Amino acid sequence: MTNSINEIDKSEVIFIIGSNTTENHPVIGSRIRRAIKQNGAKLIVADPRNIDIANDAEVFMQIKPGTNIALLNSMMNVIIEEKLYDKEYVDTKTEDFEKLVETVSNYSAKVGAKICGVDAEDIKRASKLYAKANVASLFYAMGITQHTSGTYNVMAIANLAMLCGNVGKEGGGVNPLRGQNNVQGACDMGALPNVYPGYQKVVLPEVKEKFEKAWNTKLDNKVGLSIPKILDKAISGDLKMLYIFGENPMVSDPDTKHIEKALKNLEFIVSQDIFLNETGELADVVLPAACFAEKEGTFTNTERRVQRVRKAVEAPGKAKPDWVILSELMSKLGYDCSYNSASNIFDEMASLTPSYAGISYKRLENNQGLQWPCPSEDHPGTKYLHKDKFARGLGIFKPSEYITADELPDEEFPLIMTTGRILYQYHTMTMSGRVEGLNKQAPESYIEISSKTAKILRVINGEMVRVTSRRGTIETRVKVTEIVEEGVVFMPFHYANGANVITNPATDPLSGISEVKVCAVKIEKIA
Amino acid sequence: MEKIIIIINGKEAQVDKNFTILQAAKSLGIEVPTICNDNRLVPHGACRMCVVEVKNARALLTACTTPVAEGMEINTHSERVINSRKTTLELMIANHPLDCLTCSKAGNCKLQDYCFEYDVTGEKFSGFDKDDLPIDDSNDFYTFDPNKCILCGKCVKVCDELQCTSAIGFSGRGFSTHVSHPFEAGMDYSTCVSCGNCVSVCPVGALMPKEKTKFREWEVKKTQTTCSYCGVGCQIELKVKNNKVVGVDPAMGPSNDGLLCVKGKFGYKFINHPDRLKIPLIKKDGVFNEATWDEAYDLIASKINEIKKEHGSDSIAGLSSARATNEDNYLMQKMMRAVIGTNNIDHCARL
Numbered sequence: 001m002t003n004s005i006n007e008i009d010k011s012e013v014i015f016i017i018g019s020n021t022t023e024n025h026p027v028i029g030s031r032i033r034r035a036i037k038q039n040g041a042k043l044i045v046a047d048p049r050n051i052d053i054a055n056d057a058e059v060f061m062q063i064k065p066g067t068n069i070a071l072l073n074s075m076m077n078v079i080i081e082e083k084l085y086d087k088e089y090v091d092t093k094t095e096d097f098e099k100l101v102e103t104v105s106n107y108s109a110k111v112g113a114k115i116c117g118v119d120a121e122d123i124k125r126a127s128k129l130y131a132k133a134n135v136a137s138l139f140y141a142m143g144i145t146q147h148t149s150g151t152y153n154v155m156a157i158a159n160l161a162m163l164c165g166n167v168g169k170e171g172g173g174v175n176p177l178r179g180q181n182n183v184q185g186a187c188d189m190g191a192l193p194n195v196y197p198g199y200q201k202v203v204l205p206e207v208k209e210k211f212e213k214a215w216n217t218k219l220d221n222k223v224g225l226s227i228p229k230i231l232d233k234a235i236s237g238d239l240k241m242l243y244i245f246g247e248n249p250m251v252s253d254p255d256t257k258h259i260e261k262a263l264k265n266l267e268f269i270v271s272q273d274i275f276l277n278e279t280g281e282l283a284d285v286v287l288p289a290a291c292f293a294e295k296e297g298t299f300t301n302t303e304r305r306v307q308r309v310r311k312a313v314e315a316p317g318k319a320k321p322d323w324v325i326l327s328e329l330m331s332k333l334g335y336d337c338s339y340n341s342a343s344n345i346f347d348e349m350a351s352l353t354p355s356y357a358g359i360s361y362k363r364l365e366n367n368q369g370l371q372w373p374c375p376s377e378d379h380p381g382t383k384y385l386h387k388d389k390f391a392r393g394l395g396i397f398k399p400s401e402y403i404t405a406d407e408l409p410d411e412e413f414p415l416i417m418t419t420g421r422i423l424y425q426y427h428t429m430t431m432s433g434r435v436e437g438l439n440k441q442a443p444e445s446y447i448e449i450s451s452k453t454a455k456i457l458r459v460i461n462g463e464m465v466r467v468t469s470r471r472g473t474i475e476t477r478v479k480v481t482e483i484v485e486e487g488v489v490f491m492p493f494h495y496a497n498g499a500n501v502i503t504n505p506a507t508d509p510l511s512g513i514s515e516v517k518v519c520a521v522k523i524e525k526i527a
Numbered sequence: 528m529e530k531i532i533i534i535i536n537g538k539e540a541q542v543d544k545n546f547t548i549l550q551a552a553k554s555l556g557i558e559v560p561t562i563c564n565d566n567r568l569v570p571h572g573a574c575r576m577c578v579v580e581v582k583n584a585r586a587l588l589t590a591c592t593t594p595v596a597e598g599m600e601i602n603t604h605s606e607r608v609i610n611s612r613k614t615t616l617e618l619m620i621a622n623h624p625l626d627c628l629t630c631s632k633a634g635n636c637k638l639q640d641y642c643f644e645y646d647v648t649g650e651k652f653s654g655f656d657k658d659d660l661p662i663d664d665s666n667d668f669y670t671f672d673p674n675k676c677i678l679c680g681k682c683v684k685v686c687d688e689l690q691c692t693s694a695i696g697f698s699g700r701g702f703s704t705h706v707s708h709p710f711e712a713g714m715d716y717s718t719c720v721s722c723g724n725c726v727s728v729c730p731v732g733a734l735m736p737k738e739k740t741k742f743r744e745w746e747v748k749k750t751q752t753t754c755s756y757c758g759v760g761c762q763i764e765l766k767v768k769n770n771k772v773v774g775v776d777p778a779m780g781p782s783n784d785g786l787l788c789v790k791g792k793f794g795y796k797f798i799n800h801p802d803r804l805k806i807p808l809i810k811k812d813g814v815f816n817e818a819t820w821d822e823a824y825d826l827i828a829s830k831i832n833e834i835k836k837e838h839g840s841d842s843i844a845g846l847s848s849a850r851a852t853n854e855d856n857y858l859m860q861k862m863m864r865a866v867i868g869t870n871n872i873d874h875c876a877r878l
Binding site: 004005006022024025026027028030031033034037038145146177178179180181182183184185186187188189190191192193194196197202211215217218219220222223224225226227230233238239240241242243244245246247249252253267268270273274275276283284285286287288289291292293294295296297298299300301302303305306307308309310311312313314316317318319320321322323326327328329330332333335339342345346348349367368369423424426427430431432434435436437438440441511512513514516 | 667668688689690691692720721722737748750751752753754755756757758759760761762765767770771772778780781782783784786787788789790791793794795796797798799800802803804805806807808809810815818820823824825826827828830831832834838840841842843844845846847848849850851852853854855856857858859860861862863864865866867868869870871872873874875876877878
């Protein structure tokens, strides 16, 4: 997030797109509702499903899955046409505005409405509402990113926010809601193929030199493989070994058959986890890890806030904290690795990561956390980014053109399936699936279909059906609900042998993210 | 902030003009008892425990809802005030089961604490029939015992003002007022999302988590940490008895303001689950066998060296974890880069 969670209280207008906030980030969902109720903030929601928080919206636009850019461009078209944008901000703080004007000129409200399957008047109302606010915030999640056009979707969001002067302003911003407790931190720490900690690029000679000196070793300057490429290389036989830690691609990743084929083709797999999950079953060695309650450390949340994780109980049996396992293994491999605490590792990381340089366990003791960038010990942390001016100088408009999803419905597969999370389960259920109450609330996979779709298929609520895509077939239970429109169906992805068996692994060439939000399926009656 | 002068318990003091009497007393280190007060809620003066005597005021005033005024003379612990608080407590306890011996809330119960402080035994209004209402255990995560409810209204207000779900409200009038949900059909049939924020603020044993391990508040050790589910980063306190997490309380973290969701509040039982991996496993002929750490490390190290030698560092890849700590992730990428010699490191950020 460019801004902070508590700044929601300062937003006049809040625009949620591609985030089922009350189910997937419930505490932020409540905060948004509180802002509406207590401060009179106005809400705009755009989503393929009529999600709970849409009930609180001034304008709700039920867009077809995969049409985000058309909607956002159309909103910008209205805002520019009606001269509602922040001219001074655009003139003084941004560049390439003309390019944006040129691109969005093709997306009138009428054009946008047609592509997205919404009312043009709603697009106009939403545009005016967003543009006229003194400060408006934008929230999004995987409904924006998990598309072959994911990167361009995000750019379109950034364009809209900049157009109305909402970046670098308290209560505004471009705010992705990160789905996992430390997905922000894992990225910050350089668990990515192209960057070291703090997004320092592996291809830059001076960066490589810096880490070679600090780590006392020779390093490689080629960008490594991202997950989709790792899987491809496993299938082609170029990749021999995979060390998987705290991850369950057999359930979380699209096209399970493809994942299984890749993993089974490897010579050696290590799985380091707290439970033996579906992926661990395929491993050659399984290492028992301590969970969050059994170790010291830090997580970085969605608003860049670094907070402490503290040990409350002993790990079961011989399980060890991940950092202990990794440092012991590194020593076995002949690399001198003598950390005596998690705080030791943090200090080494902070000394190499400018945005974390001022953070230490001592400063985190007060339980308020610190938001990066925090470059020095006397720096208070950064509440919101791009204050006064953009980090790069001028904010650059990167116009995005609407491109259709990789797979569209056709005669054979007439329905669009989208996927997501639900309140009572979490990711691949390694944790939540072992909590009795949660499992009772959400015991099994299902597919949401509208009553019209149900009627066409001659199926009823609770009936088992066969769902097929180009990747495979699964059986699941029908949930008839008006949360989805005719022609659109939804499945939660948590369950093994569920949604991700049939989702589309086509990726965004820029980010490597898979288009699990849109694929074409058919539903058949079993009996 | 503009200051004004008040006289509190006979002493002159300067306080912020916008304070309530309760806030003023607190700022001066004077403790005024409250049951229904919560800084995050609009003060509603329901419990009457914070009543104070204000000179020239006709009746005792609730400190939580009364703003201070220039020259106001306040007494927070006069005889009249003490007697009023005692009567309030007597009235509460008159319709409250005296089962502190078996009540899980004992030791963490405001009613119990104040009855102790004000020497209230429950004898004053004895002889009446107490309510004997059915316990609602329809929710999978918590129970509601209306017999223990003192109608402080905190649960209703938290659900309405903070959680904004408004699943519960008050029904009935006078003596039959009670916390209820639409059509009295049971909590599970309401719009309740089981966030448990009502449970966390209940000052008595009316709303209690369903937890099989029995514990007393004074037996548990609390550790503040960060929730391990989504990316909001809610601050939580893990309650531990005999090396087992037996409960989670929300902490006042900057991102959660004392609120949690169903997973943060009640989703902790995986920690102590019997399925947890406890020993390294090595697969032989398709079957996992228990191994020592050294055996596991030796096998992994020899495989890494062998594959590296034969196919090069880039034939090895690592998947790190958005679920693990920064320290774990830092070391994972360091191991892949500095020790194995490849940038083939990624994690589940896109999922």
